[in-house]
Amino acid sequence: MSLSQERDRAPQVSDSVDAFLAEPHIATLSTIRPNCSLHAAPVRFTWDNEAGLARVMTVSSSRKARNLLAAPGSRVALCQAVGYSWVALEGTAQVSDDPLRVAEGARLYTRRYRSHAPNPPGAGLRHHRGVICAGPRHIRGGPHVRSMTDAGGRCV
Numbered sequence: 001m002s003l004s005q006e007r008d009r010a011p012q013v014s015d016s017v018d019a020f021l022a023e024p025h026i027a028t029l030s031t032i033r034p035n036c037s038l039h040a041a042p043v044r045f046t047w048d049n050e051a052g053l054a055r056v057m058t059v060s061s062s063r064k065a066r067n068l069l070a071a072p073g074s075r076v077a078l079c080q081a082v083g084y085s086w087v088a089l090e091g092t093a094q095v096s097d098d099p100l101r102v103a104e105g106a107r108l109y110t111r112r113y114r115s116h117a118p119n120p121p122g123a124g125l126r127h128h129r130g131v132i133c134a135g136p137r138h139i140r141g142g143p144h145v146r147s148m149t150d151a152g153g154r155c156v
Helices: 003-009 015-022 063-070 099-113
Strands: 027-032 038-043 046-048 053-059 075-082 085-096 129-142
Touching (some): 015 046, 015 075, 046 099, 053 099, 063 085, 063 129
Antiparallel strands (some): 027 038, 027 075, 046 053, 053 129, 075 085
């Protein structure tokens, strides 16, 4: 399934979840390695509620990017936790090096974290900068963030 199809089916989040995901915290992105083991990495990310997308800046040589490049559209989980409040975005993702998508990812990153997206180690001639775009199908959270999904697929 393409990312645009995933976005069309992405659950809408409540105002409290959207506000929590806008706070400038670190999250953990979990991807699946080619040998089917899990890889978890701390990341900074942006959440675009209107588009139903989470974005993570990366370079093509990173383990998380290589995992997704080996299996585009594979399952991922992105979890932001602060104290006992947490939200997990679960869905599929792909890596894009499209200049417009990378620029949009960097713009949103700068707005959220109030600093420019760093040039990750390895960015340069051999390691292309990219953006991981994740379209969540399930959004979970608790206990202080209201994020239960109602019958229409919306988080309330």
